Amino acid sequence: DSGVTQTPKHLITATGQRVTLRCSPRSGDLSVYWYQQSLDQGLQFLIQYYNGEERAKGNILERFSAQQFPDLHSELNLSSLELGDSALYFCASSLTTRSFTDTQYFGPGTRLTVL
Amino acid sequence: QQQVKQSPQSLIVQKGGISIINCAYENTAFDYFPWYQQFPGKGPALLIAIRPDVSEKKEGRFTISFNKSAKQFSLHIMDSQPGDSATYFCAARDNYGQNFVFGPGTRLSVLP
Numbered sequence: 752d753s754g755v756t757q758t759p760k761h762l763i764t765a766t767g768q769r770v771t772l773r774c775s776p777r778s779g780d781l782s783v784y785w786y787q788q789s790l791d792q793g794l795q796f797l798i799q800y801y802n803g804e805e806r807a808k809g810n811i812l813e814r815f816s817a818q819q820f821p822d823l824h825s826e827l828n829l830s831s832l833e834l835g836d837s838a839l840y841f842c843a844s845s846l847t848t849r850s851f852t853d854t855q856y857f858g859p860g861t862r863l864t865v866l
Numbered sequence: 867q868q869q870v871k872q873s874p875q876s877l878i879v880q881k882g883g884i885s886i887i888n889c890a891y892e893n894t895a896f897d898y899f900p901w902y903q904q905f906p907g908k909g910p911a912l913l914i915a916i917r918p919d920v921s922e923k924k925e926g927r928f929t930i931s932f933n934k935s936a937k938q939f940s941l942h943i944m945d946s947q948p949g950d951s952a953t954y955f956c957a958a959r960d961n962y963g964q965n966f967v968f969g970p971g972t973r974l975s976v977l978p
Contacts, residue, residue: 753909753911755909784966793968793969793970793971794910794955794968794971795968796965796966796967796968807964807965807966808964809965809966841909841910843909851898851900851959851966852898852915852959854912855912856911857908857909857910857911858909859907859908859909860909
């Protein structure tokens with residue numbers, strides 16, 4: 752158990768809908784990262800937040816947005832969902848702001864299915 | 867430019883053998899190269915990482931070899947065990963700390 756929690760575990764929704772994925776980092780970790788894992792695209796970095804502020808941005812679509820709240824939990828919002836958004840979404844956390852070089856601890860993921 | 871290539875796609879090794887997974891990159895701005903291990907139904911977990919000023923790093927049975935001039939790095943798993951059966955991803959970070967890319971993964975099966 753990495754100490755990172757993600758909810759929900761599974762999510763099934765329809766095209767065009769909007770969903771919110773939630774992540775609670777390990778106690779004491781200030782950075783949160785979001786990743787998408789799909790059969791087509793593999794593992795892709797989406798976005799990083801550190802202590803509430805956006806720190807790095809990867810291949811995140813404009814339809815997707817994220818934020819990190821004062822209690823350090825983070826939410827990833829996916830809107831106007833398409834079939835191709837079906838994937839596993841992982842959250843990871845790390846202690847500091849050193850982008851990616853701190854050990855990242857991954858959560859169990861949220862499996863999103865868009866029908 | 868932002869890609870990391872990884873081979874083989876899958877690998878079958880006998881218990882006690884050596885597993886070797888190779889990665890290559892083009893972007894000279896990459897400055898940190900970790901390897902992740904992922905078991906089915908779990909998130910990836912950091913295994914070992916290396917910076918380009920070092921040619922080799924060893925942690926237990928796991929060794930990263932790094933060839934800066936060839937822009938290649940590899941993971942060696944010595945004395946492979948059935949419990950090592952997992953998918954392995956190499957990755958790279960750009961030196962601006964703004965992007966992090968993964969290889970496509972190698973599914974390793976270690977036969978008992």
